[in-house]
Amino acid sequence: MIRRPYQPSSGLRLCQACELLSGRQWIRPANRSSAALHLGRRSARLSRTPLIQPVAARSFTTSQPCLKVKRSQEPQGPESSPSRFSRTGAAATYQPPGPDSAAVASAVDRVLRVFLGPSGVPSEATTLTALRGIAQIDVRPAPDVGVSRSEDSAAETRRPASQLLGLDDVAAKAGDAARPQRSPSQRSQDVVDKVSDAAYTIVTQPTVVITRTILAEYVQLQARLGRPQSLPQILDLYASKPKPKLVSGAIRYVERNPSKAESAVDPAVAETALGAAIEAKDLEAAIGILENTYAAKAFLRSKLIKKAFLPGFAVAGTPVAIYYAATQLAQMQHALEPKIATGFAFAGAICYVGFTATIGMVAHFTANDQMKRVTWALGTPLRHRWLHEEERAALDKIACSFGFSEEHRYGEEEGEDFLWLREYILSRSMILDAVDLMPGMN
Template sequence: MLRRPYPPSSGLRLCQACELVTGRQWIHSAKRPSAALSLGRRSADMSRATLAWPIAARSFTTSQPCSKVKQPSQTPQPAEASQSRFGRTGGAATYQPPGPDSAAVAAAVDRVLRTFLGPVGIPSEQFTLTALRGIAQIDVRPVPDAGERRSEDAAAEIRRPASQLLGLDGMSPKAGDVARPQRSPAQRSQDVVDKVSDAAYTIVTHPPVVITRNILEEYVRLQARLGRPQSLPQILGLYATKPKPKMASGSIRYVERNPSRADNAVDSAVAETALGAAIEAKDLGAAVGILENTYSSKASLRSKLIKKALLPGFAVAGTPVAIYYAATELAQLQHALEPRIATGFAFAGALCYVGFTATIGMVAHFTANDQMKRVTWASGTPLSHRWLYEEERAALDKIACAFGFSEEHRYGEEEGEDFLWLREYILRRSMILDAVELMPGMN
């Protein structure tokens, strides 16, 4: 008996894990004000009784039994109770701005990974999309800068020599105690982002997973939202080169694929999203890697030929035939020449007119440079090459504008190893960055 690749309960466990992820994070993504987020903006004399609701809400959303929630005292404390003898509030030094719960997020992500990687077999597209979307539902928004500054100010206040005067109350640290450095909310947020990004990468690179268009789009959208474009060039390359799994005799066998096939081309919308994420993250290496695996790949070039050149090619091939039949009909309307001679004259004249007019139109279309800002074609580049690699030139133009100076009068003044490498890379692609003859005032 062959083992079922996925028992019926695997999808249920994955859904439960996704519900647990959303249940833990609903309080962060809700648009109502939270007591934990507004604590730093309240005065220091706020009573402890007003904090009872956020404590209970947080305990409920983290799947803790209600019986374990510790009820705070309902007796209001006077405002002076929160003041120390030196005039500072007791909560000013111990307050930490809200940040993502790294332990809870790690546990939820690990639970989704165990549910997805546990079954043996080839996962379906819907099952993989459910895992990616379950991870993407985790709220990884960065902590506001004001909260981080308040945390740093509080930590600096603790390190002041005046804080040692608290030893008069018997609160001085012991000799053997060592202060452990606490991670700031920004660092905890980055840890959560890295955890979610690595989990998505693990799911997509799992050998039995088939990277479809929907899975690739979901992964690119997730990494773009997280600001982690470093893995996008590799995943875009795996979309065309990853071996395809097949079940044979109860085991999984992998079949090699042809990465140059037209159906392995990345959609233009996905490629644009990935390139925008790399530019926003200021990662030049990732941007060029995305370019080479999308617009510059053989699969993309073949796909463009099929989608945009096949129909016009048939039209060009059928034009002489249509002109000949039209010339034959015109020859029947005159009596000065024989029909055969009149057909030849009409055919030659119409073919020359259409041919010359089409040639002038093609030259005007392929040599237009109004859409070019900084990257232009080198002189002598064939028109067919210009048309075929126009998307690549437009992407390099966007990269050059993003990593260079924004002022037009400073074009060409960029320095640095990275930008010099980009200039040489563009030159090797039969293009020129900041051609002098096309600059303002030089033409």
């Protein structure tokens, strides 16, 4: 809104009448402080300074120091300096510039043109370069400074006093001036959406092979942007996307088995994706990430290979080692025949090791000290508990994040989403907030 020049005749009496009717104290425009004028010149210089250089590999600044304007709580006389605390100075119209949407859009489009221009199957290094070029764009949201000058003026002129004095035309002009303006936070959200969509476009290209490094880079980028909605789909594509191959100048796609152990998502990447969904308070995305990571067949097979192969080999080799030890012990005595002594020693050692190992396994797999809200249902096999422990821990984290934080209020959550989460947990052979395991109920 453009401020009209000060007129000491009829305008003075009109402003005094407005202030008396609205209950606000009149402030002389001539008493503007030098600090407000200096800040106005500084904001004018900032508006002419280019904020973003259109190069994809360079970082982008998104915010400037924000000056919060406060209203004076006590009436001040005309001899004081009230313009420092009033909304009539240049400080009240200052807002942080935020990201330049046009410059960011041009930089992102340049990266997409360079990446999507060549034909053929791009290498992993080329895809990583494109993703990192987009990730270098600084899209930190700019803080809001509250109500702007034009919105405040429009609100003031819509008061009954302004209607009585015939100032409706001023209110209409102020509303028209404030309508096309967008706040810095809205411009920041537009930039974030632009960068997120560009990364999604790169990864979902049919000729792009999503490797572990590319998946980790994409998940970190979306987690930093706060956009986890596309993560379940990308995690599914990581395991099931057809692999392109260049054969005789033509691209052919080879189908993949999503249940193979090599298609499992790394636990660190899965934890980052789940944390991003929880931070964004997106329950649907969190469950989708869970189903494509911890609950997937590929993850379970990978866990069997990595964590159960060596213990299983040790269990299979234990009877052989015990029999060899029994034969050696049988040679050290002369009361029984060697074969009979070997049988006695072997049977005793097998019974001792078997019973001790069984008790230890039961104690290990039935421990619930790490469980907060989600526990296993009665009768769930031990092998199922061990295989799906990461899934249970993830559901426990989701329940604690979307429910009440106070422990004494566990189980009091209401709403359609949380009721659906409770039923989903029950369908996975788990119980949310088991009564017999709550504090004071056992």
